[in-house]
Amino acid sequence: MxxxxxxxxxxxxxxxxxxxxxxxxxxxxxxxxxxxxxxxxxxxxxxxxxxxxxxxxxxxxxxxxxxxxxxxxxxxxxxxxxxxxxxxxxxxxxxxxxxxxxxxxxxxxxxxxxxxxxxxxxxxxxxxxxxxxxxxxxxxxxxxxxxxxxxxxxxxxxxxxxxxxxxxxxxxxxxxxxxxxxxxxxxxxxxxxxxxxxxxxxVGVRRWSFTFTGQANHAGTTPMALRRDAVQALGQYIHELNGVFAPLVTERTVWTLGRITVDPNAPSIVPGAATVSVQMRDAEAARLDAMRDAALELAQRVAAQRGLQLATEEGLKLDxxxxxxxxxxxxxxxxxxxxxxxxxxxxxxxxxxxxxxxxxxxxxxxxxxxxxxxxxxxxxxxxxxxxxxxxxxxxxxxx
Ligand SMILES: [Zn+2]
The missing domain is CATH 3.40.630.10 (Zn peptidases)
Structure with a gap:
C-alpha cells in the first residue's frame, strides 16, 4: 500500500x-x-x-x-x-x-x-x-x-x-x-x-514498603552496642540494595526509593522505626518478581543481623x-x-x-x-x- x-x-x-x-x-x-x-x-x-x-x-x-x-x-x-x-x-x-x-x-x-x-x-x-x-x-x-x-x-x-x-x-x-x-x-x-x-x-510496576522496627531510646545515654536503631538498618539496606539488584537488572530497569519515613523523627531520639518504599519498573514481569524477592530477602537479612522487626506491605502492582x-x-x-x-x-x-x-x-x-x-x-x-x-x-x- x-x-x-x-x-x-x-x-x-x-x-x-x-x-x-x-x-x-x-x-x-x-x-x-x-x-x-x-x-x-x-x-x-x-x-x-x-x-x-x-x-x-x-x-x-x-x-x-x-x-x-x-x-x-x-x-x-x-x-x-x-x-x-x-x-x-x-x-x-x-x-x-x-x-x-x-x-x-x-x-x-x-x-x-x-x-x-x-x-x-x-x-x-x-x-x-x-x-x-x-x-x-x-x-x-x-x-x-x-x-x-x-x-x-x-x-x-x-x-x-x-x-x-x-x-x-x-x-x-x-x-x-x-x-x-x-x-x-x-x-x-x-x-x-x-x-x-x-x-x-x-513497563510494569511493583511497589513495596519495608518497615524496620527497633527501639526508640535516649540519644545521649544509650550505648551504640546496645541500640536497636532503625535508621542504621535502613542505611545498610539502601547501601546494599543496588548490589543485590545488579545481577538481575538490565540497563533499562529502574528502581526508586522515593519515600522514607522515620519515627519519631527527632534529633535526640534513637530512631525506633524507619520505612522505605521500593518501586521497581521493567518490561518483564519475571524480572520484577525476582527483584521483589531480592529486595525482600535483603530486608529480612538486615533486620535479622540487627535484631529488628521487619514489616512488609505490597503497594501498586501493574504487570x-x-x-x-x-x-x-x-x-x-x-x-x-x-x-x-x-x-x-x-x-x-x-x-x-x-x-x-x-x-x-x-x-x-x-x-x-x-x-x-x-x-x-x-x-x-x-x-x-x-x-x-x-x-x-x-x-x-x-x-
Ligand atoms: Zn501522555
Missing part, C-alpha cells in the same frame, strides 16, 4: 494553535474537564467534522472522529488533557497525528482511520480514567465516585462532556487496531541520535503490557521506510492509554524524541523535523 498522503505542515499548524489553548508561558494547562480542556476538545471536534469525520463524545468525555460507514477502523490518538502545568506535546501530538491521518485517508479514499482523544489520561481523577472505562477495566459507576484533589466527583465533572459535541456510545468493536503516537518523555532516543522509537511493551506483535512490525516497517537506521524498538517507561486499550483492541505505540528527555514541564519540546518524521512513519505504516 502507498503511504497515506499526509500534510506535516497542517499537523504543525494545528499543534501550534492548540498550544495557545490553556497556554502558560511555553507550557499548557488543560487539566481534564477544565474550561481550557473543553475548549480544546470542541476545537478538535470542529476540525474532525470539517474533515468529514463523524464526531461522537462518550459519557466520559472521550472524543472520537470516525469516517462514514460501519466497517471497522484503525484508531489513532492519545489524550488532549494535560498535567496541571504540562508541556505542549504530551498526548496532543498523538491526537493531531490521528486527525491528520484520518483526514488525509478520507480525502484520498484510502484506509479507514479514526481519531480519538481519551479523557483524563493525566489523572485529575486517578489516571487513564477515560480509556479505563472505555476498555471496560473500570465501570462508569466506579469512575463516577473518584474525586479530584478538591473533592469534585468525576460523575459531576463529566457532565461537561455534552459541551464538546454529539454524545453517543462508541464500542471498541468498531476498531480493528489502536496506534498511539506519543513523545518519548525520556532521554533515550535523543541520546542515541535516533528519530523514532517503536514501543514493544509498556507489563506487551504491544501487538503484528502492529509493532508494521510500525517498524514504517519507521525504517522514512528514517532508515535511525529508529529502535524500546519499552515505554511511562503509562499510556494504550495500556488500557490493549485489553480490547490490538495496540502499539510510536515515540518521537523528547529534547533533553524533559516532559510534564513547560520546557517539554521535540524538534519539528522529528514531529514530521513521526507522522510520515505512521502514514507509511498505516497506508
Amino acid at each position: 502507498p503511504p497515506i498522503p499526509v500534510n506535516p505542515d497542517r499537523l504543525l499548524a494545528e499543534l501550534d494553535h492548540l498550544r495557545t489553548i490553556g497556554a502558560v508561558g511555553t507550557g499548557v494547562a488543560r487539566i481534564a474537564f477544565s474550561a481550557e480542556d473543553i475548549t480544546a476538545r470542541r476545537w478538535l471536534a470542529e476540525r474532525m467534522a470539517a474533515a468529514g469525520l463523524e464526531v461522537t463524545v462518550d459519557a466520559c468525555g472521550n472524543l472520537f472522529g470516525l469516517p462514514p460507514g460501519d466497517a471497522p477502523c484503525l484508531l489513532v490518538g492519545s489524550h488532549s488533557d494535560t498535567q496541571p502545568l504540562g508541556g505542549w506535546l504530551d498526548g496532543i501530538y498523538g491526537v493531531v497525528c490521528g486527525l491528520e491521518l484520518a483526514r488525509a485517508a478520507l480525502e484520498t479514499g484510502g484506509s479507514r482511520i479514526a481519531v480519538v482523544s481519551f479523557q483524563d489520561e493525566e489523572g485529575r481523577f486517578g489516571g487513564l480514567g477515560g480509556s479505563a472505562v472505555w476498555a471496560g477495566r473500570m465501570t462508569l459507576a466506579e469512575a463516577d465516585e473518584t474525586v479530584d484533589a478538591e473533592g469534585v466527583r468525576f460523575g459531576d465533572a463529566r457532565q461537561a462532556a455534552a459541551q464538546i459535541g454529539p454524545m453517543g456510545d462508541m464500542p471498541p468493536a468498531r476498531f480493528s487496531a489502536y496506534v498511539e503516537p506519543h513523545i518519548e518523555q525520556g532521554p533515550g532516543l535523543e541520546a542515541a541520535g535516533l528519530a523514532l522509537g517503536v514501543v514493544e511493551a509498556i 507489563p503490557v506487551r504491544m501487538d506483535e503484528a502492529l509493532v512490525d508494521r510500525l517498524a516497517a514504517g519507521a525504517e521506510a522514512v528514517a532508515p537506521g535511525r529508529w529502535q524498538r524500546l519499552p515505554s517507561g511511562a503509562l499510556h492509554d494504550a495500556c488500557n486499550v490493549s485489553a480490547v483492541v490490538p495496540s502499539a505505540m510510536l515515540f518521537v524524541p523528547s529534547i533533553g528527555g524533559i516532559s510534564h514541564n513547560p520546557a517539554e519540546d521535540t524538534a519539528r523535523a522529528d514531529l514530521r518524521t513521526g507522522l510520515l512513519a505512521l502514514a507509511s505504516a498505516l497506508g
Whole structure:
C-alpha cells in the first residue's frame, strides 16, 4: 500500500494553535474537564467534522472522529488533557497525528482511520480514567465516585462532556487496531541520535514498603552496642540494595526509593522505626518478581543481623503490557521506510492509554524524541523535523 498522503505542515499548524489553548508561558494547562480542556476538545471536534469525520463524545468525555460507514477502523490518538502545568506535546501530538491521518485517508479514499482523544489520561481523577472505562477495566459507576484533589466527583465533572459535541456510545468493536503516537518523555532516543522509537511493551510496576522496627531510646545515654536503631538498618539496606539488584537488572530497569519515613523523627531520639518504599519498573514481569524477592530477602537479612522487626506491605502492582506483535512490525516497517537506521524498538517507561486499550483492541505505540528527555514541564519540546518524521512513519505504516 502507498503511504497515506499526509500534510506535516497542517499537523504543525494545528499543534501550534492548540498550544495557545490553556497556554502558560511555553507550557499548557488543560487539566481534564477544565474550561481550557473543553475548549480544546470542541476545537478538535470542529476540525474532525470539517474533515468529514463523524464526531461522537462518550459519557466520559472521550472524543472520537470516525469516517462514514460501519466497517471497522484503525484508531489513532492519545489524550488532549494535560498535567496541571504540562508541556505542549504530551498526548496532543498523538491526537493531531490521528486527525491528520484520518483526514488525509478520507480525502484520498484510502484506509479507514479514526481519531480519538481519551479523557483524563493525566489523572485529575486517578489516571487513564477515560480509556479505563472505555476498555471496560473500570465501570462508569466506579469512575463516577473518584474525586479530584478538591473533592469534585468525576460523575459531576463529566457532565461537561455534552459541551464538546454529539454524545453517543462508541464500542471498541468498531476498531480493528489502536496506534498511539506519543513523545518519548525520556532521554533515550535523543541520546542515541535516533528519530523514532517503536514501543514493544509498556513497563510494569511493583511497589513495596519495608518497615524496620527497633527501639526508640535516649540519644545521649544509650550505648551504640546496645541500640536497636532503625535508621542504621535502613542505611545498610539502601547501601546494599543496588548490589543485590545488579545481577538481575538490565540497563533499562529502574528502581526508586522515593519515600522514607522515620519515627519519631527527632534529633535526640534513637530512631525506633524507619520505612522505605521500593518501586521497581521493567518490561518483564519475571524480572520484577525476582527483584521483589531480592529486595525482600535483603530486608529480612538486615533486620535479622540487627535484631529488628521487619514489616512488609505490597503497594501498586501493574504487570507489563506487551504491544501487538503484528502492529509493532508494521510500525517498524514504517519507521525504517522514512528514517532508515535511525529508529529502535524500546519499552515505554511511562503509562499510556494504550495500556488500557490493549485489553480490547490490538495496540502499539510510536515515540518521537523528547529534547533533553524533559516532559510534564513547560520546557517539554521535540524538534519539528522529528514531529514530521513521526507522522510520515505512521502514514507509511498505516497506508
Ligand atoms: Zn501522555
